[in-house]
Amino acid sequence: MAAPVTEEQFTALQLLLKAPSKEAVKQLCQDGFSWRGTGSVESTASSLSITAKEAQQLLGALHSLSHHVLFHGLSSPEQLLAVFPDTFHPSLKNLLTKILLEHSPTWRNEALSNQISLPQLVDMDWRVDIKTASDSVARMAVPTCLVQMKVQDDPCLCGPRPGVSTVTVELSKETLETMLDGLGRIRDQLSTVASK
Numbered sequence: 001m002a003a004p005v006t007e008e009q010f011t012a013l014q015l016l017l018k019a020p021s022k023e024a025v026k027q028l029c030q031d032g033f034s035w036r037g038t039g040s041v042e043s044t045a046s047s048l049s050i051t052a053k054e055a056q057q058l059l060g061a062l063h064s065l066s067h068h069v070l071f072h073g074l075s076s077p078e079q080l081l082a083v084f085p086d087t088f089h090p091s092l093k094n095l096l097t098k099i100l101l102e103h104s105p106t107w108r109n110e111a112l113s114n115q116i117s118l119p120q121l122v123d124m125d126w127r128v129d130i131k132t133a134s135d136s137v138a139r140m141a142v143p144t145c146l147v148q149m150k151v152q153d154d155p156c157l158c159g160p161r162p163g164v165s166t167v168t169v170e171l172s173k174e175t176l177e178t179m180l181d182g183l184g185r186i187r188d189q190l191s192t193v194a195s196k
Helices: 007-018 022-034 041-048 052-071 077-081 090-113 173-195
Strands: 120-134 139-152 164-172
Touching: 007 041, 007 052, 007 090, 022 041, 022 052, 022 090, 041 052, 052 090, 077 090, 139 173, 164 173
Parallel strands: none
Antiparallel strands: 120 139, 139 164
């Protein structure tokens, strides 16, 4: 969850008034969205003639603001303007609102593509086998189902070439019925949600 933007962060955002141009503010907003606590501090400090500590606070404030906007799905100028305190510099408020609205779709897509997710099912195969056993008393034949699933690991965790692993499970008739019943309930719930 994105934390709300604090008063101190809004104060740090006022340092953008020292930017030489609107393009510089736009680039700083881009740097702030991607900022992870390191990098860009020295270049930000030198471009605005501020200390490294102030640059770090500014980048942190831009990071918090951009992530707050994305998390809460703020997509209109009115919604964005309401985030800023009344005492915030009006021209800077309007400029930041315009930049945030312009970049939000790109940032949203970037955030979604970098999101960690569970492995994805790539392929599935199955077959029914008969287990046979015998001893001196009786002969036994038990049907079992072998299900082989190929799953692809999350690209965020394993790099650009995600690995595919194979998982094989053996299910008795009773276990298979339980699993199919559960999958049927999942299908029904997904249908209900999709129709709303």
